[in-house]
Amino acid sequence: MSFKKITILVSSLLVAGILLLLLLPSSSKNAAVSNSGNSFFSEGFSAFSNILRSGSSSSSNEEEGLIPASLLRNETPDNLYWVAVATPRDAVEMKAQHELREDWAALYGKIYSNKATRKEIDEYYTAQIKLQEDQLELLKIMEDRYPERLNDDSRRMILAGKELYAKKLKDVKNEYEKHINQK
Template structure:
């Protein structure tokens, strides 16, 4: 009789155990797996209570922008340069041009944005470079050699004259850097002028040697 009674109560015990196990499994699940409500309800923020006497006040959050340094009113304000304001150069080229109207500086190096002037400069540069190539290869005639070195002599003389005129007119107002550049230009062109006679003589000798070789080659071709 006792066995039969225990068998009759067994299904109820199994169901109760199943419910207990299910409750434990649900309670032990990680938070990520638990079901969250579809709509989150925002709880009202309670006002901060006043800190009790003697308690430390929390530090304020850091500022996003630095606090500017206090202005020193005992010093005069420093001048601020405006990048949009053009700086006036002390040299007035029109004054120099009136003194040296035929100087080659105006054709070769004076500041300009005129397309016609720039085109003439490029054409002149090509001409003298081609002539220099003939001088180096001993293909230039005597007249072309003299023309080339005469042009180089004229350029150096004119640039020396131009630099000296600027220094004599504006030496007291020229910045040190500009004064040094004009003085350097004078020294460089003086050095070139001193080297030109030997260079011209060397070009003439190369031409004569080339002519002798050509004449010997022509005579060799004519011999039986």
């Protein structure tokens, strides 16, 4: 695997981890952080725990400056993040997410073994571009519509996430162009 592919994979996993941490219920995050000791990841991403709160919003959540994931989900129902990355809410969502990821993995394998058709390359990269754009959209919505709910750490994390997703989007578009030019 080339250095560029490894870099893309690592950054994708990092960004997915960041968003997962954003959407985990706070009690799960606190347990995960306390069980992991003082690792780089638990300290580096602990600020995300206060940006979003899964479940219903309450006045105490609003007072703490949290953005309920359900609020964002209702505002962006067609956002690919909810299907592809977010922690599934039930078995149906879990199955759909698993199937989607399997389909993408199969397409990715075909692309990198030079067995994919032009249509398959388009299908895979169109979905990956939409996913990156949708994840950027969520961060922009949090920043633009709910600034009063964000503390300084949350704002910094959103900024870092936007920079990562913008880079990932650029990388995905470059990979798409490369594979289209090879066909």
